[in-house]
Amino acid sequence: MFNVMFDTIFFASYGNFYGLSNITISSFDILLAYIVTIVAAVACALILRLPLLPSKPYRYSYDVSAIYPTPIIAIGILSIFLVLNYTFMYNGLVLAVIIGVLSALFVKYLFDFVFPKPLDENTGEDINE
Structure with a gap:
C-alpha cells in the first residue's frame, strides 16, 4: 500500500501535463x-461554526462537519491542480490555503444544494432535520 502511495506522489512530482520536466x-x-490544505480546511470550517463531528449515530448521519467531508473535498481539488502541475506560488502552499478556505465555504x-440529503422512507421528509 505504501508503495502505491509513493508511486502516486512521485508521478505527480516527476513531470507535468505538458512534459516540461524543468517545472x-x-x-x-x-x-x-x-497537510496545509487539510489544516486550512478544518480551521476555516471551525471558524464558520461547522461542528467538529456529525451528530450521533455517526454511521447513519448525513450532517456535514469539519472532519468530513471538508478536508476530503479540499484534498481532491488540490490533487486535480497538482496533476495538471498548476502550483501557483510557493510550491503550491498558497494554492493549498485558498483551496482549503474555498472548500470550507x-x-x-x-453542499446541501449540490448533494441533497436522502428522503426518509417512512415520513417522506429529509433525514436528520
Whole structure:
C-alpha cells in the first residue's frame, strides 16, 4: 500500500501535463501542500461554526462537519491542480490555503444544494432535520 502511495506522489512530482520536466516540485512539497490544505480546511470550517463531528449515530448521519467531508473535498481539488502541475506560488502552499478556505465555504453554504440529503422512507421528509 505504501508503495502505491509513493508511486502516486512521485508521478505527480516527476513531470507535468505538458512534459516540461524543468517545472517540478518535490514529493515533500506535495505532502506539505496536502497537510496545509487539510489544516486550512478544518480551521476555516471551525471558524464558520461547522461542528467538529456529525451528530450521533455517526454511521447513519448525513450532517456535514469539519472532519468530513471538508478536508476530503479540499484534498481532491488540490490533487486535480497538482496533476495538471498548476502550483501557483510557493510550491503550491498558497494554492493549498485558498483551496482549503474555498472548500470550507462550499461545505458550509452549498453542499446541501449540490448533494441533497436522502428522503426518509417512512415520513417522506429529509433525514436528520
